Amino acid sequence: MSSTESLLSVAGLEVAYGRTAAVQGIDLVVGEGQVVSLIGANGAGKTTTLRALSGMMRPRAGRIVFAGADIAGLPAHRVAALGMRHVPEGRQIFAELTVDENLAMGAWLESDGAEIARRREQVLERFPRLRERLTQAAGTLSGGEQQMLALGRALMGAPRLLLLDEPSMGLAPLFVEEIFGIIEGLKREGVTILLVEQNASAALEVADTAYVLEGGRIALSGPALKVAHDPAVMAAYLGG
Amino acid sequence: MLAQQLVNGVLLGATYALFALGFTLMFGVLKVINLTYGFYFTAGAFAALFFTRYVVASVWLALPVAAIAAGIIAMACDGLLLTRLRRRGAPELSSLMVTVGAVLALNSAAAALFSPDIRRLPVGLVSVESFNFWGVRVTTAQFLVLGASIVLVGALIWLLRGTRVGVAIRAVAENPEAAGLMGINTGRTAALVSFVSGALAGAGGMLIGLNFNAIHPYMGEEMMLRGFVVVIVGGLGDIRGALIAGLMLGVVEVLTAGYIDSGMKEAVSFAILVLVLWTRPSGLFGAPKLRRA
Numbered sequence: 001m002s003s004t005e006s007l008l009s010v011a012g013l014e015v016a017y018g019r020t021a022a023v024q025g026i027d028l029v030v031g032e033g034q035v036v037s038l039i040g041a042n043g044a045g046k047t048t049t050l051r052a053l054s055g056m057m058r059p060r061a062g063r064i065v066f067a068g069a070d071i072a073g074l075p076a077h078r079v080a081a082l083g084m085r086h087v088p089e090g091r092q093i094f095a096e097l098t099v100d101e102n103l104a105m106g107a108w109l110e111s112d113g114a115e116i117a118r119r120r121e122q123v124l125e126r127f128p129r130l131r132e133r134l135t136q137a138a139g140t141l142s143g144g145e146q147q148m149l150a151l152g153r154a155l156m157g158a159p160r161l162l163l164l165d166e167p168s169m170g171l172a173p174l175f176v177e178e179i180f181g182i183i184e185g186l187k188r189e190g191v192t193i194l195l196v197e198q199n200a201s202a203a204l205e206v207a208d209t210a211y212v213l214e215g216g217r218i219a220l221s222g223p224a225l226k227v228a229h230d231p232a233v234m235a236a237y238l239g240g
Numbered sequence: 241m242l243a244q245q246l247v248n249g250v251l252l253g254a255t256y257a258l259f260a261l262g263f264t265l266m267f268g269v270l271k272v273i274n275l276t277y278g279f280y281f282t283a284g285a286f287a288a289l290f291f292t293r294y295v296v297a298s299v300w301l302a303l304p305v306a307a308i309a310a311g312i313i314a315m316a317c318d319g320l321l322l323t324r325l326r327r328r329g330a331p332e333l334s335s336l337m338v339t340v341g342a343v344l345a346l347n348s349a350a351a352a353l354f355s356p357d358i359r360r361l362p363v364g365l366v367s368v369e370s371f372n373f374w375g376v377r378v379t380t381a382q383f384l385v386l387g388a389s390i391v392l393v394g395a396l397i398w399l400l401r402g403t404r405v406g407v408a409i410r411a412v413a414e415n416p417e418a419a420g421l422m423g424i425n426t427g428r429t430a431a432l433v434s435f436v437s438g439a440l441a442g443a444g445g446m447l448i449g450l451n452f453n454a455i456h457p458y459m460g461e462e463m464m465l466r467g468f469v470v471v472i473v474g475g476l477g478d479i480r481g482a483l484i485a486g487l488m489l490g491v492v493e494v495l496t497a498g499y500i501d502s503g504m505k506e507a508v509s510f511a512i513l514v515l516v517l518w519t520r521p522s523g524l525f526g527a528p529k530l531r532r533a
Contacts, residue, residue, distance in 0.1 A: 056417060076420035092418040094411050101407045109423040
């Protein structure tokens with residue numbers, strides 16, 4: 001895939017916590033409409049990569065080109081304005097706001113009331129459970145419902161690129177299945193997704209392209225099907 | 241006698257509540273105990289004083305002037321003193337100490353510029369007429385103070401609960417990082433919160449100046465002590481708690497002055513503060529939450 005049709009292209013990205021380097025020079029491309037999975041062990045630098053992409057952390061070096069603009073080092077709110085939506089690790093919903101207020105904050109950058117109402121209706125159709133809980137404080141939702149709210153909140157921003165950090169973490173198997181079903185659905189609708197997952201088999205199944213991170217570097221990349229059949233990947237991440 | 245004391249206490253408490261609301265809002269969102277807050281109170285009172293003396297002798301215009309002037313000063317102070325620390329993620333103690341230094345500098349500068357003398361608002365600014373309700377006397381100034389406090393508190397609650405900007409303020413208060421991911425400019429939100437808090441302090445300064453007819457550079461410092469009592473008893477960051485605790489403190493002060501000794505007011509207030517910290521460290525009304533607006 002040529003870089004002209006890529007929505008996101010990352011080159012030589014380095015990110016550090018103080019003096020500890022967490023990401024040590026990675027290159028990564030996400031094409032429009034693609035689902036790209038980033039897999040790897042705990043501490044491989046997956047979450048840090050997403051945080052640098054969305055502006056939650058300043059990278060130490062490297063280029064991040066998103067929708068034609070160099071966004072490396074921009075604050076999160078300006079990256080969001082370009083159409084990137086990051087559903088962070090641990091969901092980070094606003095626990096003290098109601099479900100409806102959380103959704104409204106997802107559409108903060110949209111000023112057209114009719115458009116906001118339309119998106120809200122779409123999100124509530126996708127997550128009917130949220131409709132029953134609109135006036136409830138978000139902190140009272142179950143873990144699975146909170147993940148749906150976090151996803152719904154991100155979709156309220158009509159993202160061009162959705163970054164998902166461990167959407168299945170800590171969820172009951174039934175919810176995990178539901179979350180991956182939703183990701184499949186979004187993919188069919190043409191939403192571009194960069195997915196970070198511990199659940200490597202599910203992540204590889206849904207993805208077009210996959211990257212394997214090890215110690216802050218890319219150990220392997222390619223079409224997801226090919227990565228899934230790599231012997232080393234099978235041994236390390238897919239349980240043999 | 242008791243009825244009169246209670247009415248006076250509630251009217252006094254309304255201004256305490258107004259003052260403490262801005263302080264608790266500032267803490268709830270910006271997570272810093274900003275000691276320059278008392279200065280905004282003084283600044284509001286002086287803005288009202290100069291405006292009514294040299295521009296127009298109108299209470300109705302002086303109140304917004306005092307609020308806006310203090311709000312702008314608060315925004316400038318926060319921007320100059322604390323933004324840099326916030327961006328670097330400096331420990332809370334650094335921010336606190338910066339505001340300790342700043343408020344001493346600001347107060348002594350104000351005392352040097354304006355002299356520490358007590359000044360009064362122009363005579364006749366408010367009618368000296370008073371009204372009698374079944375033996376309870378309420379002055380025009382007191383009515384004004386109560387009316388303005390109710391309007392300002394109502395406006396604050398409407399802002400926080402009824403507007404998108406208010407929801408964003410609460411979102412930033414709870415999780416600034418996640419708020420940034422929504423596209424909310426947290427720096428601008430901090431500036432707005434500083435303005436609103438400063439405006440509440442400034443309005444409070446003018447109203448207290450009116451009620452006691454005394455304006456001087458250290459009035460904010462005296463008020464800060466009460467602000468602390470109200471905010472701690474009500475729970476730091478708790479809007480509803482500050483309202484209730486403000487009214488309570490006003491009543492307690494007036495009753496102490498009336499039935500014990502007026503010199504004991506502060507002693508009783510601070511005894512309450514210590515008792516609350518011992519027994520209910522997060523305030524009488526539970527956990528500190530802006531949600532309870």
